[in-house]
Amino acid sequence: MLHETSGIKLTIFYDAFDRARFFNGFLTSVRLMAVCLVASVVIGVVGAWIQGSRLRVLRLITQGYIQFFRNTPPLVQLYFFYFALGSYLKLTTGNGIAVPIVSNFTWAAICLSFYAGAFNVEIFRAGIEAVPRETLEAAESLGYSRLKAYAYVILPLAFRISLPALNNNLVNLIKTTTIAYAIAVPEMLYVANQIWSDESNVPEMMNVLLITYVSLVGILVWVMGRWERGLRIPGYSPA
Amino acid sequence: MPWTPDQPLVRLADVHKTFGGGVEVLKGITMDVMKGEVICIIGPSGSGKSTLLRCVNALVPIDRGSILVEGQEVNDPKLDKLALRRKVGMVFQQYNLFPHKTALENVMMAPVHVLKRDKKEVERQALALIAKVRLTGKEESYPGELSGGQQQRIAIARSLAMNPDVMLFDEVTAALDPETVKGVLVTIRELAEDGMTCMIVTHEMGFAREVANRVYFTDGGVLVEHGPPKEFFASPRDPRTRQFLDQIL
Ligand SMILES: Nc1ncnc2c1ncn2[C@@H]1O[C@H](COP(=O)(O)OP(=O)(O)O)[C@@H](O)[C@H]1O
Numbered sequence: 001m002l003h004e005t006s007g008i009k010l011t012i013f014y015d016a017f018d019r020a021r022f023f024n025g026f027l028t029s030v031r032l033m034a035v036c037l038v039a040s041v042v043i044g045v046v047g048a049w050i051q052g053s054r055l056r057v058l059r060l061i062t063q064g065y066i067q068f069f070r071n072t073p074p075l076v077q078l079y080f081f082y083f084a085l086g087s088y089l090k091l092t093t094g095n096g097i098a099v100p101i102v103s104n105f106t107w108a109a110i111c112l113s114f115y116a117g118a119f120n121v122e123i124f125r126a127g128i129e130a131v132p133r134e135t136l137e138a139a140e141s142l143g144y145s146r147l148k149a150y151a152y153v154i155l156p157l158a159f160r161i162s163l164p165a166l167n168n169n170l171v172n173l174i175k176t177t178t179i180a181y182a183i184a185v186p187e188m189l190y191v192a193n194q195i196w197s198d199e200s201n202v203p204e205m206m207n208v209l210l211i212t213y214v215s216l217v218g219i220l221v222w223v224m225g226r227w228e229r230g231l232r233i234p235g236y237s238p239a
Numbered sequence: 240m241p242w243t244p245d246q247p248l249v250r251l252a253d254v255h256k257t258f259g260g261g262v263e264v265l266k267g268i269t270m271d272v273m274k275g276e277v278i279c280i281i282g283p284s285g286s287g288k289s290t291l292l293r294c295v296n297a298l299v300p301i302d303r304g305s306i307l308v309e310g311q312e313v314n315d316p317k318l319d320k321l322a323l324r325r326k327v328g329m330v331f332q333q334y335n336l337f338p339h340k341t342a343l344e345n346v347m348m349a350p351v352h353v354l355k356r357d358k359k360e361v362e363r364q365a366l367a368l369i370a371k372v373r374l375t376g377k378e379e380s381y382p383g384e385l386s387g388g389q390q391q392r393i394a395i396a397r398s399l400a401m402n403p404d405v406m407l408f409d410e411v412t413a414a415l416d417p418e419t420v421k422g423v424l425v426t427i428r429e430l431a432e433d434g435m436t437c438m439i440v441t442h443e444m445g446f447a448r449e450v451a452n453r454v455y456f457t458d459g460g461v462l463v464e465h466g467p468p469k470e471f472f473a474s475p476r477d478p479r480t481r482q483f484l485d486q487i488l
């Protein structure tokens with residue numbers, strides 16, 4: 001055993017209980033990342049669409065949302081959601097125990113999606129603005145409504161322009177999911193903490209965490225890079 | 240009163256347009272374009288030629304006056320833009336093709352997305368249109384892989400795929416390399432010979448003389464004079480027209 005010869009305690013590789021704990025934490029993290037990646041991109045697209053809308057009220061609400069999430073620390077946002085909003089959203093069951101309606105995991109997913117979504121709105125808006133006005137006019141003069149022009153012409157182009165910035169923000173999102181730790185979502189950092197408390201193997205678990213995160217970010221960057229290459233248009237270089 | 244083909248297909252009456260800055264760009268334009276007629280609009284840069292065309296397909300809303308396209312009033316808050324734009328095709332100076340779509344897809348997109356026509360049937364028409372603009376073999380090329388002249392011919396085919404009744408051309412050769420201008424002009428002339436109603440803004444005087452039924456000269460937002468090309472070019476009456484023609488001929 002490695003532990004006996006060198007003193008390195010990688011319990012997650014030989015202790016069934018720790019392995020299961022860590023694996024569940026890993027799955028929770030990946031699930032949180034996947035949900036937030038998709039939701040934040042959807043929020044970005046919808047928000048960017050609203051920012052171009054004629055309704056001032058909608059634009060102002062979106063603007064307020066972006067400012068709130070961009071200018072406050074994500075950890076504070078998470079606490080705000082969980083402790084401030086979460087304390088109201090409770091059901092009292094028959095035997096008098098208050099049960100939260102929204103789970104910790106869901107709060108983290110909501111908060112992180114909106115946090116990354118705020119940046120995505122700005123990223124997509126910049127992409128949309130980089131599509132020449134003339135391209136929209138060409139679509140309009142072919143009878144496209146604003147919605148259809150966006151769906152078929154503007155967004156596909158804006159998306160390509162936005163991809164590098166989107167890449168950065170999604171990498172950032174992956175890393176930020178660790179703050180779910182603060183509201184006891186049993187994700188990777190949280191279970192690592194449990195493990196090193198039990199086994200007193202902080203350095204080992206730190207290394208495991210770092211390597212796992214580097215790998216996850218690496219996978220995302222690789223997928224996004226492939227996607228970017230797949231979307232590349234012959235003879236065209238976006239703005 | 241329903242529109243009949245013996246009435247002007249496009250009828251502008253006292254059209255006024257002022258942009259945000261406060262400068263009046265169109266100061267009361269009145270003109271009739273009959274079905275099958277080809278008119279060329281010439282005039283110095285900034286005289287409002289592009290704005291005039293863009294008002295006809297409601298890319299630019301007008302302040303005052305009336306524009307009727309086949310009897311449909313364009314200056315109407317309840318305007319059915321789709322109905323109007325099915326009738327009016329427009330080709331721009333910068334082609335404005337959709338860069339993420341192939342030439343064939345560019346031609347097919349609007350009929351499929353907007354008119355919801357059958358894809359197979361649209362493809363057949365699109366291939367025929369691409370052949371008509373002499374670009375068979377370039378169907379799978381992306382706009383970025385085509386020359387300016389080729390892109391412009393695809394842009395013309397893209398407009399034609401909507402089966403418009405009138406085509407607007409806004410200085411469609413102004414951005415092209417000299418050697419590719421001819422191909423585009425030939426395409427437009429063939430269209431005109433097929434009986435397409437055309438409103439053409441151009442700086443190509445030789446082309447205007449050849450293809451137009453009527454030439455209009457604009458300056459400072461007004462139509463200064465118009466006439467059949469032979470008379471117009473041989474004996475312009477207004478000094479502003481004469482000065483303009485002297486400069487560029
Ligand atoms: N969208 C716009 N907003 C403000 N001013 C405009 C706009 N479009 C055109 N103009 C102004 O209107 C005038 C006429 O422009 P334009 O119709 O493009 O002339 P032309 O095509 O004859 O060169 C110019 O002075 C131009 O600056």
Ligand SMILES: [Mg+2]
Pocket residue numbers: 288289290409410
């Ligand atoms: Mg112009």
